Amino acid sequence: MTVSATQSPNRYVERPAPSSLADVVEVILDKGLVIDIYVRVSLVGIELLTIDARIVVASVDTYLRFAEAVNRLDLKDDGTSGLPELMGDITESGAKGKTSGALEGVKDKASEIFGSDDDEDDEDEKRPPKRRPSSSSTRKRSSSSSSRTRKKAES
Amino acid sequence: MPLHVYGVTRADVVLPDGLQGLYDAPVTTVADDGLAALVSECPEAPTARRAELMAHARVLEQVVEAQTVLPMQFGMCMPDEPTVRHDLLVAHRPRLGTLLSELDGTVQLTVKVVYREDDALREVLHRSPPLLRMRERLASIPADAAHFKQAEFGQEVAAELERMGSRDGTEILGALAPLCLAHAEGKLLSPYHILNTAFLVRREARTRFDEAVGAIAEQWNEVGTVRYLGPQPPYSFVDLEAGDPAWA
Numbered sequence: 584m585t586v587s588a589t590q591s592p593n594r595y596v597e598r599p600a601p602s603s604l605a606d607v608v609e610v611i612l613d614k615g616l617v618i619d620i621y622v623r624v625s626l627v628g629i630e631l632l633t634i635d636a637r638i639v640v641a642s643v644d645t646y647l648r649f650a651e652a653v654n655r656l657d658l659k660d661d662g663t664s665g666l667p668e669l670m671g672d673i674t675e676s677g678a679k680g681k682t683s684g685a686l687e688g689v690k691d692k693a694s695e696i697f698g699s700d701d702d703e704d705d706e707d708e709k710r711p712p713k714r715r716p717s718s719s720s721t722r723k724r725s726s727s728s729s730s731r732t733r734k735k736a737e738s
Numbered sequence: 739m740p741l742h743v744y745g746v747t748r749a750d751v752v753l754p755d756g757l758q759g760l761y762d763a764p765v766t767t768v769a770d771d772g773l774a775a776l777v778s779e780c781p782e783a784p785t786a787r788r789a790e791l792m793a794h795a796r797v798l799e800q801v802v803e804a805q806t807v808l809p810m811q812f813g814m815c816m817p818d819e820p821t822v823r824h825d826l827l828v829a830h831r832p833r834l835g836t837l838l839s840e841l842d843g844t845v846q847l848t849v850k851v852v853y854r855e856d857d858a859l860r861e862v863l864h865r866s867p868p869l870l871r872m873r874e875r876l877a878s879i880p881a882d883a884a885h886f887k888q889a890e891f892g893q894e895v896a897a898e899l900e901r902m903g904s905r906d907g908t909e910i911l912g913a914l915a916p917l918c919l920a921h922a923e924g925k926l927l928s929p930y931h932i933l934n935t936a937f938l939v940r941r942e943a944r945t946r947f948d949e950a951v952g953a954i955a956e957q958w959n960e961v962g963t964v965r966y967l968g969p970q971p972p973y974s975f976v977d978l979e980a981g982d983p984a985w986a
Contacts, residue, residue: 597952599847599968604788606848606967607795609924612786614973615811616746618826622813646892647885653859653873653895 741768741822742780743814744797745807745971746834749774754800760784760793768819770827773834776801777822780815798971806842808834809971837976844919844938845969849951851910851933853903853962858930861961862898869894896929903932910954911935917947922974932962936974
Protein backbone atom coordinates (compact mmCIF):
# COMPACT_ATOMS: atom_id res chain seq x y z
CA MET A 584 0.00 0.00 0.00
CA THR A 585 1.50 3.28 -0.98
CA VAL A 586 1.12 6.50 0.89
CA SER A 587 -1.98 8.07 -0.49
CA ALA A 588 -1.69 11.65 0.54
CA THR A 589 0.91 14.36 0.33
CA GLN A 590 0.78 17.96 1.24
CA SER A 591 2.18 20.62 -1.02
CA PRO A 592 2.99 24.01 0.49
CA ASN A 593 -0.51 25.41 0.29
CA ARG A 594 -2.66 22.59 -0.98
CA TYR A 595 -3.62 19.15 0.15
CA VAL A 596 -3.32 16.70 -2.72
CA GLU A 597 -4.54 13.13 -2.58
CA ARG A 598 -2.96 10.50 -4.82
CA PRO A 599 -4.84 7.37 -5.73
CA ALA A 600 -3.49 4.09 -4.34
CA PRO A 601 -3.76 0.50 -5.56
CA SER A 602 -6.84 -1.44 -4.49
CA SER A 603 -6.91 -3.83 -1.54
CA LEU A 604 -8.45 -7.29 -1.73
CA ALA A 605 -11.88 -6.06 -0.65
CA ASP A 606 -11.82 -3.34 -3.31
CA VAL A 607 -10.75 -5.84 -5.93
CA VAL A 608 -13.48 -8.32 -5.00
CA GLU A 609 -16.05 -5.57 -5.33
CA VAL A 610 -15.12 -4.76 -8.92
CA ILE A 611 -13.69 -7.75 -10.71
CA LEU A 612 -16.37 -10.26 -9.77
CA ASP A 613 -19.25 -7.95 -10.38
CA LYS A 614 -18.24 -5.56 -13.11
CA GLY A 615 -16.35 -5.75 -16.37
CA LEU A 616 -17.11 -7.45 -19.66
CA VAL A 617 -18.39 -11.02 -19.67
CA ILE A 618 -18.97 -13.71 -22.22
CA ASP A 619 -21.08 -16.03 -20.17
CA ILE A 620 -20.12 -19.44 -21.46
CA TYR A 621 -16.45 -18.82 -20.80
CA VAL A 622 -16.67 -17.90 -17.17
CA ARG A 623 -15.12 -20.97 -15.68
CA VAL A 624 -14.21 -20.01 -12.22
CA SER A 625 -16.35 -21.19 -9.36
CA LEU A 626 -17.76 -18.26 -7.47
CA VAL A 627 -19.08 -20.21 -4.52
CA GLY A 628 -18.54 -18.13 -1.41
CA ILE A 629 -18.71 -14.80 -3.13
CA GLU A 630 -22.44 -14.44 -2.61
CA LEU A 631 -21.95 -15.15 1.05
CA LEU A 632 -19.42 -12.44 1.23
CA THR A 633 -21.70 -9.80 -0.25
CA ILE A 634 -24.65 -10.82 1.86
CA ASP A 635 -22.52 -10.73 4.96
CA ALA A 636 -21.65 -7.15 4.34
CA ARG A 637 -25.24 -6.11 3.92
CA ILE A 638 -26.89 -7.55 6.99
CA VAL A 639 -25.93 -4.47 8.93
CA VAL A 640 -29.23 -2.71 8.43
CA ALA A 641 -32.64 -2.69 10.03
CA SER A 642 -32.94 -5.03 12.95
CA VAL A 643 -33.56 -4.33 16.60
CA ASP A 644 -30.10 -5.68 17.32
CA THR A 645 -28.66 -3.14 14.97
CA TYR A 646 -30.48 -0.33 16.69
CA LEU A 647 -29.38 -1.56 20.06
CA ARG A 648 -25.83 -1.55 18.80
CA PHE A 649 -26.25 2.06 17.75
CA ALA A 650 -27.64 2.94 21.14
CA GLU A 651 -24.82 1.14 22.87
CA ALA A 652 -22.20 2.84 20.68
CA VAL A 653 -23.63 6.26 21.40
CA ASN A 654 -23.98 5.57 25.09
CA ARG A 655 -20.36 4.60 25.48
CA LEU A 656 -19.15 7.79 23.77
CA ASP A 657 -17.36 9.96 26.21
CA LEU A 658 -18.52 13.40 25.23
CA LYS A 659 -16.22 15.04 27.71
CA ASP A 660 -13.37 14.20 25.35
CA ASP A 661 -14.98 16.34 22.73
CA GLY A 662 -15.72 19.97 22.14
CA THR A 663 -14.20 22.53 24.41
CA SER A 664 -11.78 20.25 26.18
CA GLY A 665 -9.42 20.71 23.29
CA LEU A 666 -8.25 19.02 20.19
CA PRO A 667 -5.16 17.10 21.35
CA GLU A 668 -7.14 14.83 23.65
CA LEU A 669 -9.72 14.12 20.99
CA MET A 670 -7.04 13.19 18.49
CA GLY A 671 -5.30 10.98 21.03
CA ASP A 672 -8.57 9.24 21.63
CA ILE A 673 -9.10 8.59 17.95
CA THR A 674 -5.65 7.15 17.50
CA GLU A 675 -6.09 4.89 20.46
CA SER A 676 -9.41 3.51 19.39
CA GLY A 677 -8.04 3.02 15.91
CA ALA A 678 -5.23 0.94 17.32
CA LYS A 679 -7.72 -1.32 19.05
CA GLY A 680 -9.43 -1.76 15.73
CA LYS A 681 -12.86 -0.69 16.90
CA THR A 682 -13.64 1.34 13.82
CA SER A 683 -15.15 0.30 10.51
CA GLY A 684 -16.79 -2.81 11.87
CA ALA A 685 -18.67 -3.94 8.81
CA LEU A 686 -15.83 -3.53 6.38
CA GLU A 687 -13.57 -5.38 8.76
CA GLY A 688 -16.00 -8.28 8.66
CA VAL A 689 -15.89 -8.43 4.90
CA LYS A 690 -12.14 -8.46 4.85
CA ASP A 691 -11.86 -11.18 7.43
CA LYS A 692 -14.35 -13.20 5.49
CA ALA A 693 -12.48 -12.56 2.29
CA SER A 694 -9.22 -13.82 3.67
CA GLU A 695 -10.95 -16.88 5.06
CA ILE A 696 -12.43 -17.72 1.72
CA PHE A 697 -9.52 -16.95 -0.49
CA GLY A 698 -6.81 -18.12 1.83
CA SER A 699 -3.95 -15.89 2.81
CA ASP A 700 -1.06 -16.89 0.66
CA ASP A 701 -0.07 -13.25 0.46
CA ASP A 702 0.74 -12.93 4.08
CA GLU A 703 2.78 -9.80 3.96
CA ASP A 704 -0.17 -7.56 3.26
CA ASP A 705 -2.54 -9.33 5.63
CA GLU A 706 -1.74 -6.97 8.44
CA ASP A 707 -2.32 -4.10 6.15
CA GLU A 708 -5.74 -5.36 5.08
CA LYS A 709 -6.98 -5.77 8.60
CA ARG A 710 -6.07 -2.38 9.85
CA PRO A 711 -8.71 0.32 9.71
CA PRO A 712 -8.19 2.18 6.45
CA LYS A 713 -7.54 5.52 8.08
CA ARG A 714 -4.31 4.36 9.63
CA ARG A 715 -2.83 2.94 6.49
CA PRO A 716 -0.58 5.82 5.42
CA SER A 717 1.03 6.46 8.76
CA SER A 718 3.04 9.42 7.58
CA SER A 719 0.05 11.12 6.08
CA SER A 720 -2.16 10.63 9.09
CA THR A 721 0.34 12.62 11.06
CA ARG A 722 -0.02 15.35 8.54
CA LYS A 723 -3.78 15.04 8.61
CA ARG A 724 -3.79 15.43 12.33
CA SER A 725 -1.68 18.53 12.13
CA SER A 726 -3.92 20.04 9.50
CA SER A 727 -7.13 19.16 11.26
CA SER A 728 -7.28 22.06 13.60
CA SER A 729 -8.02 24.44 10.78
CA SER A 730 -10.59 22.13 9.20
CA ARG A 731 -12.26 21.69 12.54
CA THR A 732 -12.63 25.41 12.95
CA ARG A 733 -13.98 25.72 9.48
CA LYS A 734 -16.47 22.92 9.79
CA LYS A 735 -17.79 24.22 13.05
CA ALA A 736 -18.20 27.62 11.51
CA GLU A 737 -20.22 26.13 8.68
CA SER A 738 -22.57 24.08 10.80
CA MET B 739 -3.52 -24.73 -22.49
CA PRO B 740 -6.53 -22.51 -21.70
CA LEU B 741 -6.08 -18.76 -21.60
CA HIS B 742 -7.29 -16.39 -18.95
CA VAL B 743 -8.46 -13.13 -20.51
CA TYR B 744 -7.77 -9.89 -18.62
CA GLY B 745 -9.12 -7.34 -21.01
CA VAL B 746 -9.19 -5.91 -24.50
CA THR B 747 -7.01 -3.10 -25.84
CA ARG B 748 -5.93 -1.79 -29.18
CA ALA B 749 -3.43 -4.00 -31.01
CA ASP B 750 -0.67 -1.39 -30.70
CA VAL B 751 -0.68 -1.79 -26.91
CA VAL B 752 2.77 -1.78 -25.27
CA LEU B 753 2.83 -4.09 -22.28
CA PRO B 754 5.01 -3.22 -19.29
CA ASP B 755 8.19 -5.34 -19.21
CA GLY B 756 7.85 -8.63 -17.40
CA LEU B 757 4.11 -8.27 -16.85
CA GLN B 758 2.92 -11.35 -14.95
CA GLY B 759 -0.62 -12.53 -14.44
CA LEU B 760 -2.33 -15.40 -12.64
CA TYR B 761 0.09 -18.06 -11.35
CA ASP B 762 2.96 -15.76 -12.36
CA ALA B 763 2.42 -16.63 -16.02
CA PRO B 764 3.63 -14.02 -18.52
CA VAL B 765 0.90 -11.84 -20.01
CA THR B 766 0.81 -11.76 -23.80
CA THR B 767 -1.61 -10.57 -26.45
CA VAL B 768 -3.83 -12.24 -28.99
CA ALA B 769 -4.40 -9.70 -31.73
CA ASP B 770 -6.85 -9.47 -34.57
CA ASP B 771 -7.44 -6.56 -36.91
CA GLY B 772 -6.61 -3.71 -34.58
CA LEU B 773 -7.88 -5.28 -31.33
CA ALA B 774 -5.84 -7.25 -28.80
CA ALA B 775 -6.88 -9.46 -25.90
CA LEU B 776 -4.53 -9.58 -22.91
CA VAL B 777 -4.12 -13.21 -21.90
CA SER B 778 -2.00 -15.64 -19.92
CA GLU B 779 -2.00 -19.41 -19.71
CA CYS B 780 -4.05 -20.92 -16.91
CA PRO B 781 -5.56 -24.22 -15.75
CA GLU B 782 -9.04 -25.33 -16.92
CA ALA B 783 -10.80 -23.56 -14.07
CA PRO B 784 -8.57 -21.14 -12.22
CA THR B 785 -9.02 -20.78 -8.49
CA ALA B 786 -10.41 -17.52 -7.13
CA ARG B 787 -8.08 -17.11 -4.21
CA ARG B 788 -6.61 -13.84 -3.05
CA ALA B 789 -3.51 -14.26 -5.23
CA GLU B 790 -5.47 -14.80 -8.44
CA LEU B 791 -7.95 -12.00 -7.82
CA MET B 792 -5.16 -9.57 -7.01
CA ALA B 793 -3.12 -10.68 -10.04
CA HIS B 794 -6.06 -9.98 -12.36
CA ALA B 795 -6.54 -6.50 -10.93
CA ARG B 796 -2.81 -5.68 -10.91
CA VAL B 797 -2.36 -6.63 -14.58
CA LEU B 798 -5.18 -4.30 -15.55
CA GLU B 799 -3.96 -1.51 -13.27
CA GLN B 800 -0.47 -1.69 -14.77
CA VAL B 801 -1.72 -1.57 -18.34
CA VAL B 802 -4.16 1.27 -17.69
CA GLU B 803 -1.33 3.45 -16.36
CA ALA B 804 -0.51 4.29 -19.97
CA GLN B 805 -3.21 2.81 -22.18
CA THR B 806 -6.94 2.37 -22.46
CA VAL B 807 -8.10 -1.13 -21.60
CA LEU B 808 -11.55 -2.70 -21.37
CA PRO B 809 -11.52 -4.95 -18.29
CA MET B 810 -13.07 -8.41 -18.37
CA GLN B 811 -14.76 -9.80 -15.33
CA PHE B 812 -12.54 -12.19 -13.39
CA GLY B 813 -12.59 -15.82 -14.45
CA MET B 814 -13.01 -15.64 -18.18
CA CYS B 815 -11.09 -18.61 -19.50
CA MET B 816 -11.10 -19.58 -23.12
CA PRO B 817 -9.80 -22.94 -24.38
CA ASP B 818 -7.18 -21.63 -26.82
CA GLU B 819 -5.90 -18.76 -28.93
CA PRO B 820 -8.22 -19.28 -31.94
CA THR B 821 -11.24 -19.18 -29.61
CA VAL B 822 -10.06 -15.90 -28.09
CA ARG B 823 -9.60 -14.47 -31.55
CA HIS B 824 -12.91 -15.68 -32.88
CA ASP B 825 -15.38 -15.75 -29.98
CA LEU B 826 -14.13 -12.57 -28.38
CA LEU B 827 -12.40 -10.29 -30.87
CA VAL B 828 -14.19 -11.16 -34.10
CA ALA B 829 -17.63 -11.89 -32.67
CA HIS B 830 -17.75 -8.67 -30.64
CA ARG B 831 -15.62 -6.37 -32.76
CA PRO B 832 -18.20 -3.59 -33.27
CA ARG B 833 -19.04 -3.25 -29.59
CA LEU B 834 -15.43 -3.56 -28.42
CA GLY B 835 -14.34 -0.98 -30.99
CA THR B 836 -17.03 1.46 -29.94
CA LEU B 837 -16.23 1.09 -26.26
CA LEU B 838 -12.51 1.56 -26.89
CA SER B 839 -13.15 4.79 -28.78
CA GLU B 840 -15.62 6.06 -26.20
CA LEU B 841 -13.29 5.36 -23.32
CA ASP B 842 -10.11 6.43 -25.07
CA GLY B 843 -7.88 8.58 -22.86
CA THR B 844 -9.83 7.94 -19.68
CA VAL B 845 -9.22 6.12 -16.40
CA GLN B 846 -11.47 5.14 -13.54
CA LEU B 847 -10.79 6.66 -10.14
CA THR B 848 -12.77 5.41 -7.18
CA VAL B 849 -13.50 7.44 -4.07
CA LYS B 850 -14.73 5.79 -0.90
CA VAL B 851 -15.63 7.83 2.13
CA VAL B 852 -16.24 6.02 5.40
CA TYR B 853 -17.18 7.61 8.70
CA ARG B 854 -15.24 6.59 11.76
CA GLU B 855 -17.90 5.21 14.06
CA ASP B 856 -17.22 7.20 17.22
CA ASP B 857 -16.48 10.47 15.46
CA ALA B 858 -19.56 10.23 13.28
CA LEU B 859 -21.84 9.39 16.21
CA ARG B 860 -20.40 12.26 18.20
CA GLU B 861 -21.20 14.55 15.29
CA VAL B 862 -24.73 13.14 15.16
CA LEU B 863 -25.23 14.06 18.82
CA HIS B 864 -23.76 17.49 18.26
CA ARG B 865 -26.22 18.17 15.51
CA SER B 866 -29.24 16.86 17.34
CA PRO B 867 -30.01 18.26 20.79
CA PRO B 868 -33.09 16.00 21.15
CA LEU B 869 -30.87 12.92 20.81
CA LEU B 870 -28.50 14.29 23.38
CA ARG B 871 -31.39 14.78 25.83
CA MET B 872 -32.71 11.31 25.07
CA ARG B 873 -29.31 9.84 25.87
CA GLU B 874 -29.23 11.61 29.21
CA ARG B 875 -32.74 10.43 30.07
CA LEU B 876 -31.88 6.83 29.23
CA ALA B 877 -28.80 6.92 31.39
CA SER B 878 -31.00 7.30 34.46
CA ILE B 879 -33.24 4.30 33.67
CA PRO B 880 -32.10 0.84 34.87
CA ALA B 881 -30.67 -1.14 31.95
CA ASP B 882 -33.22 -3.99 32.00
CA ALA B 883 -36.14 -1.58 32.00
CA ALA B 884 -34.80 0.40 29.10
CA HIS B 885 -34.58 -2.28 26.41
CA PHE B 886 -37.28 -0.93 24.10
CA LYS B 887 -36.38 2.66 24.81
CA GLN B 888 -32.82 1.84 23.89
CA ALA B 889 -33.89 0.23 20.62
CA GLU B 890 -35.99 3.29 19.86
CA PHE B 891 -33.10 5.54 20.67
CA GLY B 892 -30.79 3.51 18.46
CA GLN B 893 -33.30 3.77 15.65
CA GLU B 894 -33.34 7.56 15.97
CA VAL B 895 -29.57 7.62 15.99
CA ALA B 896 -29.46 5.42 12.90
CA ALA B 897 -31.93 7.66 11.10
CA GLU B 898 -29.98 10.80 11.96
CA LEU B 899 -26.73 9.13 10.92
CA GLU B 900 -28.29 8.19 7.61
CA ARG B 901 -29.48 11.75 7.03
CA MET B 902 -26.03 13.10 7.81
CA GLY B 903 -24.38 10.48 5.59
CA SER B 904 -26.61 11.14 2.65
CA ARG B 905 -26.14 14.89 3.02
CA ASP B 906 -22.36 14.58 3.19
CA GLY B 907 -22.33 12.03 0.38
CA THR B 908 -24.33 14.32 -1.87
CA GLU B 909 -22.09 17.25 -1.08
CA ILE B 910 -18.93 15.27 -1.91
CA LEU B 911 -20.43 13.95 -5.12
CA GLY B 912 -21.45 17.46 -6.08
CA ALA B 913 -17.86 18.61 -5.70
CA LEU B 914 -16.37 15.81 -7.80
CA ALA B 915 -18.98 15.20 -10.48
CA PRO B 916 -18.17 18.35 -12.51
CA LEU B 917 -14.58 17.10 -12.90
CA CYS B 918 -15.44 13.77 -14.50
CA LEU B 919 -17.08 12.49 -17.69
CA ALA B 920 -19.37 10.08 -15.87
CA HIS B 921 -19.76 8.52 -12.48
CA ALA B 922 -21.24 5.28 -11.19
CA GLU B 923 -22.34 4.79 -7.61
CA GLY B 924 -21.45 1.51 -5.94
CA LYS B 925 -22.94 -0.26 -2.95
CA LEU B 926 -22.68 1.32 0.44
CA LEU B 927 -21.85 -1.54 2.76
CA SER B 928 -22.91 0.04 6.03
CA PRO B 929 -24.46 3.24 7.41
CA TYR B 930 -20.92 4.48 7.92
CA HIS B 931 -20.10 4.20 4.24
CA ILE B 932 -21.27 7.46 2.74
CA LEU B 933 -19.68 7.40 -0.69
CA ASN B 934 -18.47 4.60 -2.93
CA THR B 935 -18.35 6.05 -6.39
CA ALA B 936 -16.36 5.34 -9.52
CA PHE B 937 -15.46 8.35 -11.64
CA LEU B 938 -14.49 8.26 -15.29
CA VAL B 939 -11.78 10.90 -15.63
CA ARG B 940 -9.72 12.14 -18.58
CA ARG B 941 -6.02 11.50 -18.09
CA GLU B 942 -5.20 15.17 -18.41
CA ALA B 943 -7.79 16.04 -15.74
CA ARG B 944 -6.26 13.71 -13.16
CA THR B 945 -4.26 16.37 -11.34
CA ARG B 946 -7.32 18.50 -10.83
CA PHE B 947 -9.23 15.50 -9.62
CA ASP B 948 -6.41 14.60 -7.19
CA GLU B 949 -6.60 18.11 -5.77
CA ALA B 950 -10.35 17.96 -5.40
CA VAL B 951 -10.13 14.63 -3.56
CA GLY B 952 -7.40 16.12 -1.37
CA ALA B 953 -9.66 18.99 -0.44
CA ILE B 954 -12.42 16.54 0.46
CA ALA B 955 -10.09 14.40 2.55
CA GLU B 956 -9.14 17.50 4.48
CA GLN B 957 -12.66 18.78 4.91
CA TRP B 958 -14.05 15.45 6.19
CA ASN B 959 -10.93 14.47 8.08
CA GLU B 960 -12.64 14.99 11.38
CA VAL B 961 -15.44 12.46 10.96
CA GLY B 962 -14.22 10.08 8.32
CA THR B 963 -11.61 8.66 6.06
CA VAL B 964 -11.29 9.09 2.33
CA ARG B 965 -9.91 6.20 0.32
CA TYR B 966 -8.87 7.03 -3.18
CA LEU B 967 -8.21 4.17 -5.59
CA GLY B 968 -6.76 4.09 -9.03
CA PRO B 969 -6.01 4.49 -11.76
CA GLN B 970 -8.23 1.56 -12.60
CA PRO B 971 -9.55 0.33 -15.93
CA PRO B 972 -13.11 1.55 -16.46
CA TYR B 973 -14.75 -1.40 -14.65
CA SER B 974 -17.93 0.53 -14.01
CA PHE B 975 -18.25 2.02 -17.47
CA VAL B 976 -18.16 -0.99 -19.77
CA ASP B 977 -21.81 -1.90 -19.34
CA LEU B 978 -23.15 -3.37 -22.48
CA GLU B 979 -26.20 -2.32 -24.32
CA ALA B 980 -29.33 -4.01 -23.12
CA GLY B 981 -30.73 -6.45 -25.63
CA ASP B 982 -27.40 -7.77 -26.82
CA PRO B 983 -27.83 -11.43 -25.92
CA ALA B 984 -24.14 -12.24 -26.36
CA TRP B 985 -23.29 -10.21 -23.30
CA ALA B 986 -24.44 -10.72 -19.77
